[in-house]
Amino acid sequence: KAGVTQTPRYLIKTRGQQVTLSCSPISGHRSVSWYQQTPGQGLQFLFEYFSETQRNKGNFPGRFSGRQFSNSRSEMNVSTLELGDSALYLCASHEGQGEAKLFFGSGTQLSVL
Amino acid sequence: GDSVTQMEGPVTLSEEAFLTINCTYTATGYPSLFWYVQYPGEGLQLLLKATKADDKGSNKGFEATYRKETTSFHLEKGSVQVSDSAVYFCALRKPGGFKTIFGAGTRLFVKA
Numbered sequence: 001k002a003g004v005t006q007t008p009r010y011l012i013k014t015r016g017q018q019v020t021l022s023c024s025p026i027s028g029h030r031s032v033s034w035y036q037q038t039p040g041q042g043l044q045f046l047f048e049y050f051s052e053t054q055r056n057k058g059n060f061p062g063r064f065s066g067r068q069f070s071n072s073r074s075e076m077n078v079s080t081l082e083l084g085d086s087a088l089y090l091c092a093s094h095e096g097q098g099e100a101k102l103f104f105g106s107g108t109q110l111s112v113l
Numbered sequence: 114g115d116s117v118t119q120m121e122g123p124v125t126l127s128e129e130a131f132l133t134i135n136c137t138y139t140a141t142g143y144p145s146l147f148w149y150v151q152y153p154g155e156g157l158q159l160l161l162k163a164t165k166a167d168d169k170g171s172n173k174g175f176e177a178t179y180r181k182e183t184t185s186f187h188l189e190k191g192s193v194q195v196s197d198s199a200v201y202f203c204a205l206r207k208p209g210g211f212k213t214i215f216g217a218g219t220r221l222f223v224k225a
Binding site for chain 1: 147149154158159162202206212214215218
């Protein structure tokens with residue numbers, strides 16, 4: 001089985017722009033979670049989706065949004081980028097609702113200049 | 114709220130040394146506990162897990178025991194290798210929950 005695929009791998013944007021990141025989960029997995037990883041803050045939870053429904057949301061401003069499609073693929077969007085949004089964004093898929101074991105992609109490294 | 118606390122790194126050891134990385138948690142109920150490992154340039158991968166008190170998770174020579182009385186899940190390995198150099202994350206997730214909470218991570222360096 002193919003693993004979790006995140007695209008793009010690297011992204012450079014400037015302040016004020018918006019960005020969309022994509023995540024394709026492992027085939028058959030219906031849940032997707034997103035995390036922001038920074039050296040100072042570790043892994044911060046952004047969202048978790050199951051069957052196109054957002055099941056939980058972390059403590060991030062409204063500029064951060066996401067969605068999940070009927071094929072379980074997920075996207076997250078960050079609008080009006082700030083310097084502090086520079087981070088590695090990780091997506092993880094899991095088999096079912098509430099399923100504990102996460103399978104991570106390699107992440108999208110976002111740099112905001 | 115629920116949280117996970119790990120010992121700060123980096124931890125530097127010589128090859129074949131004994132490893133302990135401390136992890137304690139705060140949570141209501143009975144969460145499942147995990148250790149994930151992140152190698153350079155990669156995402157996290159599950160190393161081991163335990164789902165109830167006194168369970169021992171083990172994988173690749175690593176072990177951790179779910180201690181409800183001390184709310185701890187310390188990671189141990191008897192003899193580390195250079196290839197174990199990575200960042201290790203302790204995590205918890207409640208049954209039926211929709212969020213996995215991670216500790217800050219502990220970087221391990223193993224010298225030959």
